[in-house]
Amino acid sequence: MKTKLQAARAARGWSQADLMDALEDAAVRLGIQLPSRSSLKAQVSMFENGRRPPGSDYQTLFCEAYQATRVELGLSLDAAPSQLDTLPSLPAPRAASMQASPEVIGYLKAVFMEHVQAEPVVGPRFLVPAVQSQMPLIEQVCKGARGPLRDEAVRVGARYSELLGWLHQDSGDSQSAMLWTNRALDYASELEDPALSAYVFQRRSNIAAEAGQAGYAVGLANAALRQARGLPQDVRAVALRARAYADALLGQSDESTRALDEARVLADQGPVGEGLAPYCSVAYIDMEAAACALHLGQPEQAVATLEASLTEWPAEQQRDRGLCLARLATAYAQLEDVEGAYNAASQAAAIAEATGSARILGELLRLQPFLAPWRKLVEIAELNRLLGSMKGS
Template structure:
């Protein structure tokens, strides 16, 4: 009987030698060490015939190679837990928790709205502690609530957990980001809600892509898009955006373009009911993501115009995202060999990164730094490197 792992290889028409070629490429992307070819062949054979369960690093490589989730490849979570599967740690509650009521849920919803409004302005640094402090109450409500009120408790809990996952992602902590986003997905599954499930799955894909697991992210996006036709157009569009980002990292330009084109069509339909999950999705938003993909694919000329135009009409309340846009523009300038434009945009992005503590801006500026290496002795580049070094603590 074929294992799911062997079936995945045969479905692609690969020999074991071709699989090992792909695994060696994946190991290089993920920063894993891989054994000799003969040893790897023995390991693969044992994994495929079910005689041995792959460890966490091998599981990550197989997910990357096959663009599939661990569940789809038949990996038993209980025998090889990874950092992405353990539960997040919660602050210890003090005193008895209140029971679920319209008033308690109203309080949690109003606080959530305030946090969500503040986040683009102040970034994650000052918001993780207050949001995290609400989780013991939320977890207790989930444990205690039964009957008609439970679904509403789960929806509030999901929004907090997903938001906390986003805050950790923007802080640069992909492990905590995935842990909390996994918790949000658990709530979505209990609710049997296609829209919530699809949205959280694409959020997991975004975290995986940024953490260097673009192949695994593709599997998560596939799972999200299994709900196509059952979810609002904005949620489907943002899932296609996640597919485009992962495809760009993997160097697949045609799949990137196809996903972006499909996302634009859906975004052009305008807002529809999505429980407020993706009101930010518009054609302009997809164009911004297309610019980021163009940079990843080293097509800066496709990115510069879009990013420049976006900055002329950027909403004042989206300061953190303006910083990310500036950092991406700086990279696009550098790829186009426009040194002055790169340094000017980077200097502005550094200021926003310092104010918000966004690790995503810092990561983009770090990528820019490699493009500026040939010019590191120039005064303006040296100043940029010093500012970036102080932010990294180096």
């Protein structure tokens, strides 16, 4: 027999993931801090199956998510104070009363840096909800900011929006990725900051290229490079990388090679860890050069570049290492090196599972046709089963 909580979800046609999205949105509105997504899933299952009664905080969230009363949801009116254990609930602030201040902006900057440091390791699965939850506060701060604080608030809005766009892109949601990246460009336009605008334009180029819109991607990369000589080295390097990738998709080998050569020189000169693109190392440019080589039908060049790049790959850039391995697997497969392809793909698949990176999974799925002649081998069949389960999850 269904509990009333199960019936409420079924009546709305929601999956458990839909319910968790609604609970997380409600938590943002009400100022209640939730546990991790995996912990929340376990809690929801227990509540719906009647194995544990929801505490007062969860009752509040269920009522908000379903827009229903406690009685309608079959919830106890004398619930314990909280089932969120060590996670304290916070009083919901009045959105209209939130004012910009150095303290609030300092807090947002500090949290942003934590997100940036965590992102290459944990990937988008756990960070999208965390970054998304900051956006209502940022919007209110920008709305009320005046005087010298406005530029700081708007810059924070641009950086968070761009990061959220990237996280959606890595999750495989190009529509949301472009939406938030366009929002970042709106913020950057107010600041009249050429470097920030150029950086966001090249991010838009990346999204368009991965969505198969190569001609549009070239135009966006050119927009990023409109004032190339006045740009910081890291921004100019990633913008050149964006144009090189779009050129490769269009089969323009010479133009792609020239852009990559210039990007590599700039990456070698600029210190990693500063600026808008601290990830832009020579190893990063080499990985992207290999991706271009694959699109241009040059697997030998891709293998040489990726093998050398992996020896220098920073440990903290785990997600990009997975993408590098996935591309290496494709290059090996094109050269009929089945063992090399399997070994690289297995490592990449483990990183894709851990981080939730749709970009790594997408690269691995593109690998499968190249391994089709060997699909009956035990190792390849096992790899295909794993990729199939990851695609369906």
